[in-house]
Amino acid sequence: MRLSPMEVVNLVLRNIVPIVGLVFFHWSAANLLILYFIDTLLAFTVIAAGLLYSQFPAEEAPGFAARLNTIVGYAAGSLFIALILAIPLGMPVFILVFGVGSVSFLDMLRDQGFQVGLGLQAVASLISFRDLVVALRRYTPEQLGLKRRFAFVMLRWLGTIMAAYVPVTFLLGRYAPLLLIAVYIGLTIFAELMPDRFLAAFGETGRDVAAESPPGQRSRTVDGPPPSPVDYARARWRHRRRHR
Numbered sequence: 602m603r604l605s606p607m608e609v610v611n612l613v614l615r616n617i618v619p620i621v622g623l624v625f626f627h628w629s630a631a632n633l634l635i636l637y638f639i640d641t642l643l644a645f646t647v648i649a650a651g652l653l654y655s656q657f658p659a660e661e662a663p664g665f666a667a668r669l670n671t672i673v674g675y676a677a678g679s680l681f682i683a684l685i686l687a688i689p690l691g692m693p694v695f696i697l698v699f700g701v702g703s704v705s706f707l708d709m710l711r712d713q714g715f716q717v718g719l720g721l722q723a724v725a726s727l728i729s730f731r732d733l734v735v736a737l738r739r740y741t742p743e744q745l746g747l748k749r750r751f752a753f754v755m756l757r758w759l760g761t762i763m764a765a766y767v768p769v770t771f772l773l774g775r776y777a778p779l780l781l782i783a784v785y786i787g788l789t790i791f792a793e794l795m796p797d798r799f800l801a802a803f804g805e806t807g808r809d810v811a812a813e814s815p816p817g818q819r820s821r822t823v824d825g826p827p828p829s830p831v832d833y834a835r836a837r838w839r840h841r842r843r844h845r
Contacts, residue, residue, distance in 0.1 A: 642691075690762065697778060
């Protein structure tokens with residue numbers, strides 16, 4: 602399903618907001634790049650936690666203590682997966698930001714804007730997991746296209762850090778994060794506008810979803826970007842409202 606011209610404009614404007622902040626409001630490129638990296642890890646965490654929930658639903662655990670242990674297991678397991686991925690995926694970025702540049706990790710942590718960004722990402726991740734759990738109570742991971750969504754998040758970040766290995770990137774010094782941010786934004790727009798071409802550019806196909814679509818929601822997992830759990834929750838609410 603193709604996006605309308607207005608949706609395309611909204612997509613581009615939404616993704617270039619960081620560029621506007623960097624140019625006109627003096628946002629820190631290093632901070633923003635690290636926040637993009639953390640956002641990528643949190644996306645992996647939410648997807649992994651959702652897959653764990655689909656295999657071991659907390660509602661089926663006997664008693665409150667068992668349910669609590671199951672939920673803690675989601676958090677521990679998904680965070681462990683994210684930490685494993687963080688080492689190879691984060692090393693090039695950390696070298697550019699803290700090695701080549703003159704950015705201090707402690708100063709970054711003390712930055713109020715960085716702290717706000719971290720807080721918003723944490724809240725958004727919890728909301729995403731809640732919505733994913735709601736969707737998984739009715740649909741399978743295959744119907745929700747979780748593997749495809751994982752592929753999009755992974756390939757987008759791999760494409761970003763590939764730019765870090767270009768020799769000219771290290772010559773940019775403290776401006777190197779700007780290049781990676783531009784690549785990240787470009788890949789995000791490319792992936793949402795032409796998802797199949799985006800996957801094909803990395804040698805992937807990603808058509809692993811079932812034919813069934815949620816009620817009231819035309820499937821975009823094959824012909825468009827993978828729908829988020831929020832989209833499914835909204836579709837489910839609209840379906841119930843129409844059938845009351």
